[in-house]
Each structure stands twice: as structure tokens, then as C-alpha cells.
Amino acid sequence: MDILKIRDAKDVEAVVRAAIASEQPLEIIGHGSKRGIGQPMATNAVLDLSALNAVIGYEPNELIITVEAGAPLADVASLIDSKGQQFAFEPMNTAALLGTRALGTVGGMIAASLAGSRRVKAGGVRDHLLGAHAVSGFGDSFKTGGKVVKNVTGYDLCKLLAGSWGTLAVMTEVTLKVMPRPESERTLVLRSLDDLAANRAMTAALGSPFDVSAAAHVPSSALRAGVAGLDRLGSPREAVTLIRLEGILASVTHRAASLAKALEPFGKVEMLDDAVSAEAWRAIRDVEPFGAEGPLGAWVVWRIVCPPAAGGALGQRLARESGGDVIYDWGGGLIWAALPPNADAQAALVRQRAAAAGGHATLCRASEEVRRTVDVFQPQPDGLTALSERVRQSFDPKNVLNRGRMIRGAAA
Structure with missing residues (x-):
């Protein structure tokens, strides 16, 4: 080469x-x-x-x-x-x-x-x-x-x-x-919520006046091992729901206390301070529970974007039907799904469930063999496909730049 x-x-x-x-x-x-x-x-x-x-x-x-x-x-x-x-x-x-x-x-x-x-x-x-x-x-x-x-x-x-x-x-x-960079951050932690209850808690937090900067839910799992950034939160067998607030110290402290009170109907609220909070969010951002060196390293990983209100039901159903594992980010609007590998990476199931929830999916980790047999990026409707092709041709009419990376069968 x-x-x-x-x-x-x-x-x-x-x-x-x-x-x-x-x-x-x-x-x-x-x-x-x-x-x-x-x-x-x-x-x-x-x-x-x-x-x-x-x-x-x-x-x-x-x-x-x-x-x-x-x-x-x-x-x-x-x-x-x-x-x-x-x-x-x-x-x-x-x-x-x-x-x-x-x-x-x-x-x-x-x-x-x-x-x-x-x-x-x-x-x-x-x-x-x-x-x-x-x-x-x-x-x-x-x-x-x-x-x-x-x-x-x-x-x-x-x-x-x-x-x-x-x-x-x-x-x-x-x-x-x-x-x-924010002066301070606090993360509120709720434990042992199921996916639907966590989705409601995150929706409530994001819809509150307390200027939430992030919300995520890591369900309980017997499949994952411990992750450094999340180890202080407990065993992977215990579900945790995380909600982050950022800003100057006095503001963060006041908002965190007010939001904790508002979330009391969902259970006891714990608090993570700056360094521990940052470690947890770094692990969520980089999807470390599904890391290539961990127990799920051989599994395929999908990135699913959907309306946040539909996230809990979508993730719960997908995990049940596929035998896989999921993590919810952005209040459930983003779902990372690790699924057992097979010939078609369960692409039909993932895309069918995502479409039914009004979302779309991208295959982010799979072997080259699997990536040759399925669409990595969400196939677009005919009208959008035609428009996208016109845009691409206006930049690269000979198709010399990363030919075929986004569309299966276009590499020839």
C-alpha cells in the first residue's frame, strides 16, 4: 500500500x-x-x-x-x-x-x-x-x-x-x-432504577430550570466488567443514573441541592464531586463499559439516536431481544448498544427498532467481514440519497476521496 x-x-x-x-x-x-x-x-x-x-x-x-x-x-x-x-x-x-x-x-x-x-x-x-x-x-x-x-x-x-x-x-x-472550563461540577446519582424509570428521571432533570449539562443511565448488567471511571459507583450489576451540573461553585452547590430534592420521588440521591464526577463522565463519553479490551470486546457496538422520550423503551426492548447490553446518554436520546456478533450484526433488528422509535443507527464497531455485509451508516430515503449524491459530486466528481466509506457497494 x-x-x-x-x-x-x-x-x-x-x-x-x-x-x-x-x-x-x-x-x-x-x-x-x-x-x-x-x-x-x-x-x-x-x-x-x-x-x-x-x-x-x-x-x-x-x-x-x-x-x-x-x-x-x-x-x-x-x-x-x-x-x-x-x-x-x-x-x-x-x-x-x-x-x-x-x-x-x-x-x-x-x-x-x-x-x-x-x-x-x-x-x-x-x-x-x-x-x-x-x-x-x-x-x-x-x-x-x-x-x-x-x-x-x-x-x-x-x-x-x-x-x-x-x-x-x-x-x-x-x-x-x-x-x-467550568469551575466546578456535581453529579447526582440515582441507583437501581429500571430503564423506563431512569428515562423519566433524566427527562425530569433535563426539563428542570437547573441547567443540567448531561444525563446518562448505565443499566445493571452481568455481562460487563468493572470500569475505572465508574468503579467508585459500585458493581456493574447495579444500575446507576447520572445527572451533571456545572458552573461556579456557589451556583452548582445550590442547583444540585434543589435538583436532588426534585428527584426524591425516584429514590435516594447521592452526590459526586469534581474529580470523581469527571472520571465517570469520561467513561460514559468514551463508552468504556463496552471497551475492546473488556468482556464485550468481541461484540458489535451500535450508536443509536432517537427521541429521548422513546429511549428507555427502545433500549430495554433491544437488549431483551438481542441478548445484548445498552447505555443511555443525553437523557436517552443516544443509546450505545453492544450486541453478540453474528453474520449480519443483527442489523435488521437494530434498524427496525430504531426506525419504529423515530431514530437511526450507526455501526461503530465490527469486524471488516461484518462491515462488508451490512450498511454501517443508516441508509437514507431515495430523495435524501439523491440530494447527498449531488452534494458529494459538487465537491468530488471523480469520487477519489474515501470512496465507499459511507455507502456500501460504492467502493468499486
Whole structure:
């Protein structure tokens, strides 16, 4: 396999133009941490962006940072943390789930658009992407957005690049909004609720006036082993419901006490302080209970998005019918489901149950053999498929960028 290492955006242009001329599709990678997500691609050429790793500019007072797309996410997160700031959408670290090294890049973070539990309050990756420089499938560089929030006239192409999995353009430089890190956090814990009761408790908390920043439910399970970030909460055989509050200490303390009183009908409320709370939410964000090194490491993992009110019933039914395990995030609007592996990854069951609840599903972990036989990403209705194809062709008419990663059978 040809590994094409580049030095700058001009090299990216040259590589893409050569791929167009030879009709050779390119696999776009930073550190390759998410190569296991998506349909397998048929290509012998890899465009490696890891050398594009510089911080172009960081203005803490203006809450913006500009970096090259191959910049390691861990390094950038450490830099902004040193100034008391963060990416408010809590970018997911897929290392534990996929069993890879924790070497994701900022470009990969944007291309995958996987956000953590604060998305319910802060929005997703695309909501914090202000601008980008990229190379299209024509081999031409273009710039979209800028360095302020209200800078868009016409098409806001940043929103298309987020979640495109590298199929529209090769990002070379991006500008992101950062936010102050909360001074303090508290997590309220309810124990031993079933999925439906937990769903009601989370809905009540999220609908309260207490500015909840995250809600999740980890059901009881005889399948999972202990997880470092959740060990202090007890055995995996005991269900826990978690609700997070953030802000200045005085406000968090007052709101936590008020919310605990409001949740008393659901049971006794416990409280986790800053460090322990952060560990628990990191484990939820990165789906560590379903980690590749754990008892469920050989199981397939689905990411299901549905209306929060339907989450409890959907997850409970899916776990019962499949013999699998589930975790609820964002108050039940996001369900992570680990299912026993088989020939079709139980795709028909997952998609049927998700569709009935008004949701959709993405296969996030499975063997290459399984990913060749099922649709990893949710198949779209004919009208949306046609529209998506028109958008893709307007960026990459020769289909050289990550060909086939999002649509099964399109790699040929």
C-alpha cells in the first residue's frame, strides 16, 4: 500500500490531482484511530495528514484556536486546558471502544463529529467549527467560514465537512471555538432504577430550570466488567443514573441541592464531586463499559439516536431481544448498544427498532467481514440519497476521496 506523506496544503493538492488523473481513490487519515468505522474501502493509496500538526494561532481572550488538521487532539486539548478552556462538545476518544492508540487528530474529530454528553447543552462539533481550509476532489484549495461566529454569507460549508468522514474534501486547517472550563461540577446519582424509570428521571432533570449539562443511565448488567471511571459507583450489576451540573461553585452547590430534592420521588440521591464526577463522565463519553479490551470486546457496538422520550423503551426492548447490553446518554436520546456478533450484526433488528422509535443507527464497531455485509451508516430515503449524491459530486466528481466509506457497494 502506498503511504503518501505530505508537508503542506500544496502537497495535498498535488496528491489529489494525481489521484484524479490516475483514477486511484485515496484513503484520508490523520493517525488512523477511526479507520475501523465505516465501510471497508478498496484502495491502495493512503493520504497521510499527520505532518500537518502545527498550531497556527490561539487567542484565549477571543475564544478561538486555529490548527492544522493533523494536529493531535490530545496535544490541542492540553494546550487549551492550560488556559482554563475546553472544547465544550466533549470530543469522544474512540481508543477504548475500538482498541486503538489514543492518537486521534483534530481533523478526524471534525470528520467523525462524535460529541460527548454535553452536546445536549452545548451542541455538537459542527456548532463549534468556525472555519476551514480544505482541498476538494477537484484538487483545488478553498476556504470556508472565518474566525468569528457570525461570518457566513451564502453556504456554510463548515457544517457539511463536519460528519462527512472525509468524503467531500481534505481538511488542511481548521478554526474552532473554545469555551471556559467550568469551575466546578456535581453529579447526582440515582441507583437501581429500571430503564423506563431512569428515562423519566433524566427527562425530569433535563426539563428542570437547573441547567443540567448531561444525563446518562448505565443499566445493571452481568455481562460487563468493572470500569475505572465508574468503579467508585459500585458493581456493574447495579444500575446507576447520572445527572451533571456545572458552573461556579456557589451556583452548582445550590442547583444540585434543589435538583436532588426534585428527584426524591425516584429514590435516594447521592452526590459526586469534581474529580470523581469527571472520571465517570469520561467513561460514559468514551463508552468504556463496552471497551475492546473488556468482556464485550468481541461484540458489535451500535450508536443509536432517537427521541429521548422513546429511549428507555427502545433500549430495554433491544437488549431483551438481542441478548445484548445498552447505555443511555443525553437523557436517552443516544443509546450505545453492544450486541453478540453474528453474520449480519443483527442489523435488521437494530434498524427496525430504531426506525419504529423515530431514530437511526450507526455501526461503530465490527469486524471488516461484518462491515462488508451490512450498511454501517443508516441508509437514507431515495430523495435524501439523491440530494447527498449531488452534494458529494459538487465537491468530488471523480469520487477519489474515501470512496465507499459511507455507502456500501460504492467502493468499486
